[in-house]
Amino acid sequence: MAPLLELEQLGKRSSSGPDGWLFADLSAVVEEPAIIHILGKSGQGKSTLLRILALLTRPDSGSVRLAGKPPEQWTPERWRMTMSYVAQQPVMLPGSVEDNLRTISRLHQRSFPADQARAWMEQLGLGGLDWSKPADQLSGGEKQRVALVRSLLLRPTVLLLDEVTASLDALSKQATEQLLADLHRREGTTLIWVTHDWEQARSIGQRVWFMADGRLLEDASSDLFFDAPASEEARRFLAAAILEG
Amino acid sequence: MSSMSLWLSISFVLIALLLSLWQKLGLEKEIVISTVRCAVQLLVIGYVLQVVFHADHPVYLALVLTMMIAVASWNASRRGDRLPGVLWRIAATLTTSTVVTMGLLLLLGLIEPTPQYLIPLSGMIIGNAMLVSGLFLSHMKREMNTARGEIETLLCLGATKRQAIHDVLKRTVKASMIPTFDTMKTIGLVQLPDTMTGMIIAGANPLDAVRYQIMIMFAFSSSAAISAVLVSLLCYRLWFTRESMLIP
Numbered sequence: 001m002a003p004l005l006e007l008e009q010l011g012k013r014s015s016s017g018p019d020g021w022l023f024a025d026l027s028a029v030v031e032e033p034a035i036i037h038i039l040g041k042s043g044q045g046k047s048t049l050l051r052i053l054a055l056l057t058r059p060d061s062g063s064v065r066l067a068g069k070p071p072e073q074w075t076p077e078r079w080r081m082t083m084s085y086v087a088q089q090p091v092m093l094p095g096s097v098e099d100n101l102r103t104i105s106r107l108h109q110r111s112f113p114a115d116q117a118r119a120w121m122e123q124l125g126l127g128g129l130d131w132s133k134p135a136d137q138l139s140g141g142e143k144q145r146v147a148l149v150r151s152l153l154l155r156p157t158v159l160l161l162d163e164v165t166a167s168l169d170a171l172s173k174q175a176t177e178q179l180l181a182d183l184h185r186r187e188g189t190t191l192i193w194v195t196h197d198w199e200q201a202r203s204i205g206q207r208v209w210f211m212a213d214g215r216l217l218e219d220a221s222s223d224l225f226f227d228a229p230a231s232e233e234a235r236r237f238l239a240a241a242i243l244e245g
Numbered sequence: 246m247s248s249m250s251l252w253l254s255i256s257f258v259l260i261a262l263l264l265s266l267w268q269k270l271g272l273e274k275e276i277v278i279s280t281v282r283c284a285v286q287l288l289v290i291g292y293v294l295q296v297v298f299h300a301d302h303p304v305y306l307a308l309v310l311t312m313m314i315a316v317a318s319w320n321a322s323r324r325g326d327r328l329p330g331v332l333w334r335i336a337a338t339l340t341t342s343t344v345v346t347m348g349l350l351l352l353l354g355l356i357e358p359t360p361q362y363l364i365p366l367s368g369m370i371i372g373n374a375m376l377v378s379g380l381f382l383s384h385m386k387r388e389m390n391t392a393r394g395e396i397e398t399l400l401c402l403g404a405t406k407r408q409a410i411h412d413v414l415k416r417t418v419k420a421s422m423i424p425t426f427d428t429m430k431t432i433g434l435v436q437l438p439d440t441m442t443g444m445i446i447a448g449a450n451p452l453d454a455v456r457y458q459i460m461i462m463f464a465f466s467s468s469a470a471i472s473a474v475l476v477s478l479l480c481y482r483l484w485f486t487r488e489s490m491l492i493p
Contacts, residue, residue, distance in 0.1 A: 056397055056490055076489035081403035091394035094412060107404050147398075154402060 002068025005030040011061035037201035040211035054085035084156035090147035092135035317375035324382040374472040425469035
């Protein structure tokens, strides 16, 4: 059986990166469902990597295969429904909270799983939110959680999460982590999660992709990465992260 | 109107030039170029129309209309940020809009099938369609900056290109059509339109002139709607790559 996801020699050019590349020669394989955290300093191309995986940005070199097939053998819609991206800056679509939650049903002519949506909203601390409220009037944290539920309703095999807990308070962050970890456990959803929160990566992550110097410097299990990082860059990164704490 | 009167009308341009100089607007070159182009273009088309009306041959008629559509398409497509393929899409839009609107005017027997009717009316329809298409491209340019997040969000939820851009297109089509309908609301109260003014100056009965103007304005409503909808349907893919990514 083909691996779930294969990244082969991926590269993206950038005028500001080393040798004109934001990152290059990035290869990794995800054989089975996993929670992978992408760590690294700002400007290493972590979000760009997620956007490439979501077919929002074209790589300048290399290729990606999902379930053994390159993007050309998928329709872009089916690819993005299988591997869905949740942006760091949540965008609410015009209309109410309910309109946003119903987007998947509207786009794909599916019935709206209201009970499931309500359960997830409650789990994320949004049980009391008025669904008829205009979505653009929500706070940043509320928007982020509504955007997450909106994507979860798609039931993707892989979720690409771009710092989705960065704007949340401690309680909401914990609830979100719990929900996503449960989802991985129960439904086998793979999470590829960009974060600056090393504690989050350590507590719920299973694997770490560490990006530095325009490369994927480490691809290791979380335990190994945090207990015995192989590279000097990773050791410096962790030391600085713990200090910032 | 005598040639002398025409020369005297340059005094109006001199007023614009003097004001520009006095206020240091730096528009002198623009004013001179516009004046020369306006006079030369109108004189040339005057002579061309004289030949075409006199010949009364469909080939001449087709040539004049093709030239009008080509110039209008080029002009409107310049607002399209050099999108590849936008020129022929605008040309197809203007042609369809003109054929449908003029066809209906002829079919309903509202105008006679002679160059004297077909050329000026087609010119007005093409001009209006050009305005609407140009507005569509300008609004789209703005929307593609402000609504990028909205479109990408929908793409990430598995939307097709058409689904992802649908709301943006709806807003843009509406914004492109509004000026035509705003003009219809205020016409006669704020401004007296060109056709009517021209006919009255040429000695026509004002009520006859008004009837023609009403017919033209109604024809504009259909050409604006056809142009805005058609240009949006023909052009929306231009903002996407083959893989349904938004172009950078």
